[in-house]
Each structure stands twice: as structure tokens, then as C-alpha cells.
Amino acid sequence: MKDIAPHRRVHFPASSEARSIQPFVAQDADNHPLTLRSFTPTDETPVDPPPSQPIHSEAPSPSQPIHSEAPPPSQPTPRIVPPSLAAEHPNVAHPEHPNVAHPEPALSVGVLLEEVPSSSVRSAPPLPKHPCGYAPPPRAIKEFLDQYVIAQEQAKKKLAVAVYSHYHRVEYMQKRPSYGVELHKSNVLLIGPSGTGKTLLAQSLARSLHVPFAMADATSLTEAGYVGQDVEQMLTRLYQAAEGDKQRTERGIIYIDEIDKIARKSAASATRDISGEGVQQSLLKLLEGTSAILPGTRGRSQSGDEGVQIDTSNILFLCGGAFVGIEEIIARRLAGQEQAIGDLLASVVSTDDLLKQVLPEDLVRYGMLPELIGRLPVCATLDPLDHAALMRILTEPKNSLVAQYKQMLSFEGVQLVFEPAALDAIAEKALRQKVGARGLRMILEEIMLDILYEIPSQEGIRTLTLTRDIVDGHHPSSSLWLTPL
Numbered sequence: 001m002k003d004i005a006p007h008r009r010v011h012f013p014a015s016s017e018a019r020s021i022q023p024f025v026a027q028d029a030d031n032h033p034l035t036l037r038s039f040t041p042t043d044e045t046p047v048d049p050p051p052s053q054p055i056h057s058e059a060p061s062p063s064q065p066i067h068s069e070a071p072p073p074s075q076p077t078p079r080i081v082p083p084s085l086a087a088e089h090p091n092v093a094h095p096e097h098p099n100v101a102h103p104e105p106a107l108s109v110g111v112l113l114e115e116v117p118s119s120s121v122r123s124a125p126p127l128p129k130h131p132c133g134y135a136p137p138p139r140a141i142k143e144f145l146d147q148y149v150i151a152q153e154q155a156k157k158k159l160a161v162a163v164y165s166h167y168h169r170v171e172y173m174q175k176r177p178s179y180g181v182e183l184h185k186s187n188v189l190l191i192g193p194s195g196t197g198k199t200l201l202a203q204s205l206a207r208s209l210h211v212p213f214a215m216a217d218a219t220s221l222t223e224a225g226y227v228g229q230d231v232e233q234m235l236t237r238l239y240q241a242a243e244g245d246k247q248r249t250e251r252g253i254i255y256i257d258e259i260d261k262i263a264r265k266s267a268a269s270a271t272r273d274i275s276g277e278g279v280q281q282s283l284l285k286l287l288e289g290t291s292a293i294l295p296g297t298r299g300r301s302q303s304g305d306e307g308v309q310i311d312t313s314n315i316l317f318l319c320g321g322a323f324v325g326i327e328e329i330i331a332r333r334l335a336g337q338e339q340a341i342g343d344l345l346a347s348v349v350s351t352d353d354l355l356k357q358v359l360p361e362d363l364v365r366y367g368m369l370p371e372l373i374g375r376l377p378v379c380a381t382l383d384p385l386d387h388a389a390l391m392r393i394l395t396e397p398k399n400s401l402v403a404q405y406k407q408m409l410s411f412e413g414v415q416l417v418f419e420p421a422a423l424d425a426i427a428e429k430a431l432r433q434k435v436g437a438r439g440l441r442m443i444l445e446e447i448m449l450d451i452l453y454e455i456p457s458q459e460g461i462r463t464l465t466l467t468r469d470i471v472d473g474h475h476p477s478s479s480l481w482l483t484p485l
Helices: 138-146 153-175 198-209 233-241 277-288 326-335 343-348 351-357 360-366 370-374 387-395 401-410 420-433 438-447 449-457
Strands: 079-081 111-113 188-191 213-217 253-257 291-293 309-311 316-321 378-381 415-418 463-466
Touching: 138 153, 138 198, 153 188, 153 198, 153 378, 188 198, 198 213, 198 253, 198 316, 213 233, 233 253, 233 309, 277 370, 326 351, 326 360, 360 370, 387 401, 387 420, 387 438, 401 415, 401 438, 401 449, 415 420, 420 438, 438 449
Parallel strands: 188 316, 188 378, 213 253, 253 316, 415 463
Antiparallel strands: 079 111, 291 309
């Protein structure tokens, strides 16, 4: 049997080295390539290990190569993957090497694999998705707000995300196990000039969610025990809006308007500040979450019940305020000086952009308690309305002012038409008055006074057109322009 090569031990790389070496070729002790030939063991042939542990499998057909060769240059270089890593990729087919001798048990065999495309490697399974059952997605909330509120894109996005996250939290906290992650509430603070849509945003938001909504004026709130309204009165209004349903009340929305009016007074006063800092302190627990008894419900029950208790942990609080004068505080901080005047204010940043750079420290300097600001983590600023925004407010919203007056005159059988020049003149007047969208209604009420006075008594009028001259006050007397057509 001269054609049989003498037996030599074949060394295989250990698994600890398999990741760093290139594909190997079996070699003898003199580093010459070794060719393994199939043979049938006989009594004369030394076998190591014993015959009970064969060192080769069945002989392949002569057409198949029986030795390991380096891959040709045109093919991708294979890599050696240990079995521990290869088991993590069940989708990868492992080539068999029937003619390569098995290693000793103490050695770990490296598996030769071709380069696997990244697309074929199985990624981690996606997490299950749990849609919120109490609120639509943020995009749907914003699209609903767009029907009623013009501009203020960033504020609407922040509000939509905050509301969706809040009601997702409410649903999660009702189902979470005791070892689950506890989610905290995020109330919202709206800052913007008067007439920019703070109240309208809150009202439209409650309408889109179909949840109880109550609005309170911070200027009427006082500390407990003094003449005025206690902070718990807001819960009573929400309870009434929920038609006495305690569970719906605890998932409602409360909007506190004019929150800036309860700022601390900077000057020392001999009297107690019962409508300023005292109210802020009373709001702390209410905003964070507490169990409060509704005023007027004590002693109603004959069973000894103290009254209706409302848990405010899941009630979303929206606070809004104009914060008049806070621009100067922001400008001083940006300028790095305590007194910023005149040109210094203008050189720091434009007035329209100052509110966008408000920080909690500016609100604290304004007179708000740090504890109260900390309970309003989401801060959305509203931009002042320009001429283009006022023009859109007149016509685009679902309940626009133009649509309202057209509906009112339709009751008298009259079609009201607004010329574009007339709408432009109304927006210019409102911009000069600096009262925002509220100025639009004031101007229209003044223009429509004589029309609404005379139309019900006139017959035969089918169309009425408002021109720029009528808006500017140069229209003729009512007896002329109301002549029946």
C-alpha cells in the first residue's frame, strides 16, 4: 500500500482563535500542504485514535476534492465561525466537510462559512405595539387642531405629543404590574401674547378627545379661608362637565387661564398675598396628584361619607398666560447684564423670537415658584400673529368669523360677500390694535352693527357685499346701501 500517505496528526484552530485567523490548509510538521487520502483501516495500519472513534467519514466520489484548498481570488474570502456563533444564525446553511478528520474532543472545530449578506441575518423580533385607547395618535390630534387654530405649528405639535403621552400613561398605569416602570404626569404651560389662541387650543383639544373639560381663571382664585374661589372649585366644574361621573372626571382636562397673574409680588407688602404666592402653593399638590374632596359635597351622604373624592393624578392641567414683560427678563439674561435698555434689547434678538428662548429661571424671576414650574415640564410658546395669519383666521378655520356672519345673515335670507380688499383692511386694523385674533371680532362687530340693525326690517335684499370703503368707515348712510334690490 505505497499510495497511502503516512499518518500525521492534523491540527485545527481553537475557537478562541477562530475569529482572527484566515481559512487554513492542513500542513505537516515541515509546513508542507498535507493531502488526506481515503483508505480502509487494516490490522497493519496504525490507527490513532482507536477504531471505535473513526477519524474520517465515507470516501466521496473521485470527482469531489478530498482536501482543503484556499479559495480562488475571484470568490469572496470565507471566514471561520465557531460553532457557538454559528448556532446564533439558524438560517445560514453550514457546508459539510466529510473528508476532513475530526479533531480530538479537547479541541474546538471552526466551521468554514462563506460571507453572509447582512440582509439574510435575522434581526431581533420587533416589540409589540400597544395603541392608546383613550386618544388618537399625535398626528391626528394636530390635524384636528388645524381645523380650528391657525399657525402655531410648534405649539400644536408639543400639545399633541403631550396629550397623547399623558393618556397612554393613564392606560398603562391602570394595567401595569407592581414591578412595572412608573410613568409620571407632564402638565403643559402655554406662553404667548393675548389673542394668539391659548384658550382656543385648550378648548379644541378637549373637543377632539371627547373628555370632560373645565376652564378656570387664576385671577379669581384665593387661598383657602378667604373670600374668593378655592383651587378645588376647578375640580367641581370638571365634575359637573363629566355629568357626575367620577371616573370620567379623573381623566379630564383643566385649563387655568391667566396663570401669570398669580406671580409673586416683587415689592414687600404689609398685607398677605392671598391671590398670588398663596394660590401657587395651593396648586402644587393639585397639579402633582392628590386626593381632593369636592367643595359642597361634605355631609350629603347619610352613611358617614365625607364627600366626593377626586384623584387628580390622571387629570391633565394646561396653564396659559401672556407673561407681559418677560421679554425684558429674557433679554437681560441673553445680554449678561441686569439692566438691558433700548438698543441693547434690540441687538440681542428680535422681540418675536425672545419667547422661544424662555427658560425656567426666567419664569422664576418673573415671580413663579420653582416648585410650580417644575410641575409644568412641557412649555409651548405661541408666536404673535402677523398679517397673513390674521387673514387666514378670518376665512380658514372651521368656525371662522366670516363663516359665522354669513350664517347669521342667512337667517334673514341675505347672502353676505366679503371682498378680498375688505378682509385685508380688517387684518390691518387688528394688527395695529395689537390684540391678536380677538381684535378681528371687535372690528367686525363695529362694521356689522348697522347691517345687523337694519337687515331684519328690510325686504327684498338678497346679496350684501362688504367693500374696503365700508370697512374704512366711508360707506354711505344705511338708507342708501340697504336699498332693496
